[in-house]
Amino acid sequence: MNNVTLNRPIAVFDAGIGSYAIARKIADRFPGQDVLYFADRASFPYGGKGRIELLAVMRSTIERLESFNPPAIVIASNAPSVMVLDDLKGWTGTPIIGVFPPVRRALETSVSKRIAVMGVASLISSSEIRSYVERESEGQSNVDLVSASDLVELVENGAFLTDPDRTLTAVRAKLETLHPDTDVATLSSTHLPWLLRYFEQAGPGLRFLDPADDVVEAVAPYATSGSGAFRTLVSEREGYDLADFQRMLARLGLDLMIERAG
Structure with missing residues (x-):
C-alpha cells in the first residue's frame, strides 16, 4: 500500500495503461506537482461504450478523484473528451481537461x-x-x-x-x-x-x-506546489487484474507501486 500523502494532485485517468504516458509527462514537466494516476481497468474499454454509459462512468470516476482535492482532472482519453466533456464541465466545479485529436x-x-x-x-x-x-x-x-x-x-x-x-x-x-x-x-x-x-x-x-504534449501545456495554469509524489490507483475486473497490470509494468521497465482502487 502506498501511503504517500498527496497535496492537491493533478488527477489523470483513462481505462488502463494508456494514460500513464500523459501522467508521467505532467510529472516531468512540473517536478513539484503531485500526480494521481488512475488506471480504470474495470471500465475498459471506454471505446465500447455508448454516450450515456460513458457519461455515467465519467461522473462516477470524477467523483472518486475529487475526494483527493485535485486542482484539475485530466480525462486522458479521446472518446469521452470529444463525446461528453462539455456535459461534464457543466456538472462539476473542478476544471476538467480533455485530450483531443490534433x-x-x-x-x-x-x-x-x-x-x-x-x-x-x-x-x-x-x-x-x-x-x-x-x-x-x-x-x-x-x-x-x-x-x-x-x-x-x-x-x-x-x-x-x-x-x-x-x-x-x-x-x-x-x-x-x-x-x-x-x-x-x-x-x-x-x-x-x-x-x-x-x-x-x-x-x-x-x-x-x-496529442499528449497539448494536454501537458493545458495543465500548466493548475500546477501547484507539492512534493512531486506520484501515486497509482488501479481498478480491476476479470481478465484485467492487478497482477496482470503489474506484469505489464515490469515488461515496460516501469517501477510503480500500485494500489487497488476501492
Missing part, C-alpha cells in the same frame, strides 16, 4: 492534405467527432476516421509486449486500410502511442501525431 496540426503538417484520425470505435462512429473534425478542419473533406479498437486491445492486454509479430501484423493491416494519399495519422487513443514503433515500422512513409 486535426488542425495534422493538416498543417500534411503535404498531401489527406490525414487519418485513428481512435476507438465509439469515438469514430460518433456525431461529436464528425462535428469536431468539421470545425478543426474548416470543412475540409479529406479527413478519414479510422476505428482502431482492435489495436487498443493489443495494448491493454499486453500483446504488444508479448507478441510483437502479431502486433506488427495487426498494425500493418490497419495502415493498409488508409487512403493511399494519407501521409499523417493522429494516434487519437492514448493507448495507440504505445504502438509507435510498430506504426513507424509498418508505415515508414507516414507521420504519426500524439
Whole structure:
C-alpha cells in the first residue's frame, strides 16, 4: 500500500495503461506537482461504450478523484473528451481537461492534405467527432476516421509486449486500410502511442501525431506546489487484474507501486 500523502494532485485517468504516458509527462514537466494516476481497468474499454454509459462512468470516476482535492482532472482519453466533456464541465466545479485529436496540426503538417484520425470505435462512429473534425478542419473533406479498437486491445492486454509479430501484423493491416494519399495519422487513443514503433515500422512513409504534449501545456495554469509524489490507483475486473497490470509494468521497465482502487 502506498501511503504517500498527496497535496492537491493533478488527477489523470483513462481505462488502463494508456494514460500513464500523459501522467508521467505532467510529472516531468512540473517536478513539484503531485500526480494521481488512475488506471480504470474495470471500465475498459471506454471505446465500447455508448454516450450515456460513458457519461455515467465519467461522473462516477470524477467523483472518486475529487475526494483527493485535485486542482484539475485530466480525462486522458479521446472518446469521452470529444463525446461528453462539455456535459461534464457543466456538472462539476473542478476544471476538467480533455485530450483531443490534433486535426488542425495534422493538416498543417500534411503535404498531401489527406490525414487519418485513428481512435476507438465509439469515438469514430460518433456525431461529436464528425462535428469536431468539421470545425478543426474548416470543412475540409479529406479527413478519414479510422476505428482502431482492435489495436487498443493489443495494448491493454499486453500483446504488444508479448507478441510483437502479431502486433506488427495487426498494425500493418490497419495502415493498409488508409487512403493511399494519407501521409499523417493522429494516434487519437492514448493507448495507440504505445504502438509507435510498430506504426513507424509498418508505415515508414507516414507521420504519426500524439496529442499528449497539448494536454501537458493545458495543465500548466493548475500546477501547484507539492512534493512531486506520484501515486497509482488501479481498478480491476476479470481478465484485467492487478497482477496482470503489474506484469505489464515490469515488461515496460516501469517501477510503480500500485494500489487497488476501492
